[in-house]
Amino acid sequence: MTWSAAIGRRVAPLLACVGLLAAWQVAALALKNDGFPTAFEAMRAVPAILGDKEALINILASLRRMTIGFAAAVAVSIPLGLLMGRSRAVAAFFNPLLMVIYPVPKAALMPIIMLWLGVGDIAKTLVIFLGVSLPVIYHSFEGAKAVEEKMLWSGAAMGLSSVQRLVRIVLPAAMPEILTGCRTGLVLALITMITSEMIARQSGAGNILFNALDMGQYDTVFAMIIIVGAMGIGLDAAFEKVRARLVRWSEPQFDIPLSFS
């Protein structure tokens, strides 16, 4: 029973992928539209893109901007969110600011940022930074707010200063919530990365995609979508692995399986 369950867990996502590709293939063959290549054609274009030096440099540049933007956002947002969660004054100062920024699509800020900072790496990285910051701040804030007061009191009784309590009690206690924010942030980083490159068409994965679209190379367009999608799935899965390990102590004890058998 456990054997078949384990195999099922491995095979199920694979089956879903194959099913999706098969449906795509059938739909594309049925529609016979120039703008809709078959799954086979799109897949065939993937190695072509990854084998092209120019394209590879572009994609790596995208990933670098994304990594820097994400890392900088996390480094700033976690301390800020934790401070907001533990200090009413800090929260009162930053809350209105964040409430204004929150609903604005970060890509909509791109034209202004381009005006100030040009179309280079800095502008794009900044947009990624903004996109990632908000969910990380929000979840750090919520996590810090929820830390049990008696836990902080216990720390104070052991002689921890207020800064030590923030770093050594609030931070680890809020870690599950913080990492939930980071996971959302990672997906947003990928999204803002592509959108920023769509707006500032100069380099990057988004640029390849839209150039191909302009030139009517639809198989390349779809291949890029596959590549970006695979990057997203891969990053998210890798992050989830790390997350699960870091907060092993907080995972629910019993898995309640959601099965149909």
Place this chain on the structure above:
Amino acid sequence: MKVLPSRSSEIMAQVPAQQPATAMIEIDRVSQIFQTSARKDHLALSDISLAIEEGAFVSILGPSGCGKSTLLYIVGGFVSPTSGSAKMKGKTITAPGPDRGPVFQEFALFPWKTVLGNVMYGPRQQGVRATEAEAQSRALIEMVGLKGYENFFPKELSGGMKQRVALARTLAYHPEVLLMDEPFGALDAHTRTRLQNDLLNIWERDRKTVLFVTHSVDEAVFLSDKVVMMSRSPGRIRQVIDIDLPRPRRRTELLLDPRYQKYVVDIERMFDDSDEAGANA
């Protein structure tokens, strides 16, 4: 009726004569007013004065909401009183410190640390070397009966086990005063009895000053040198009763001891009287 005459007198003889002990904790006319969300002032503690001698085991007994926890938090330095002061060894308490170790009813363990990590936390903070802190902590964990659970996370423990870890964690940094807030309140009768015995053994060994909050009359009489009875609305001290029972105390012996029984009955009667007075008012 003669109950265990020879043995108890023997035990009495072993207890050294009471020396003029100095007050470890001095609570001086403490009042605490809370602002409630209804924007009304709530007098939680009214004019509390109490001296706790060094090495004494003092219980605070009273109905829910009479301010027992609040009083403990004031001594801990977690809450500052609206008026009056609490002193430790003559110095006014303004902040928490490792000389006063709280054991909270909610356990408040660090969930990201293992049992060992929790117990080692205080000594490590105090600058004890890792190997030494670990050795001491392992010994403490064994003492509270959790040998073999060193690498468990708090979520993997039962309520009684968590309570033991909380006690070990506080004992680990050697506070001079233990502040225990209904530490056994949430436990089943069997575990409760065991932990009471464990606590008494520990206390009889190193005679820390203990301020112990409880709902249970039995527990207060069994453990304490002194029982402070509180009443509610506003929280006041009704009476302080010295429990003059020999130590070391054995639960099974005490239960048969008429002096113990009398303390329990007297205290329960006093609470009944106040309940009736409250009902008539």
